[in-house]
């Protein structure tokens with residue numbers, strides 16, 4: 001399933017249910033609600049992992065992806081940001097260029113941050 005498909009479904013679903021954003025005036029509020037819901041879903045996944053309820057993990061992963069897609073779509077539609085799909089593709093390209101340092105247990109940052117790398 002494509003990111004764009006999830007985003008379009010969620011936008012129609014929210015519209016059908018009368019959820020924000022209805023227009024730009026409540027887009028900021030919708031972002032905050034979406035972020036809080038995303039955080040709630042991350043907590044639900046944490047609970048499943050801690051309780052070793054592996055058979056219920058994937059439904060929480062799905063909830064996280066849906067709310068993350070919603071936030072990305074609001075950013076696209078109301079705050080003139082590039083598409084989530086495009087940024088994921090760029091993030092993958094960036095990750096492929098990064099080298100893992102076993103001493104620091106972290107990846108390097110070629111050409112600085114992702115934003116700096118993406119602008120070159």
Ligand SMILES: [Mg+2]
Pocket residue numbers: 041044059060063
């Ligand atoms: Mg959930």
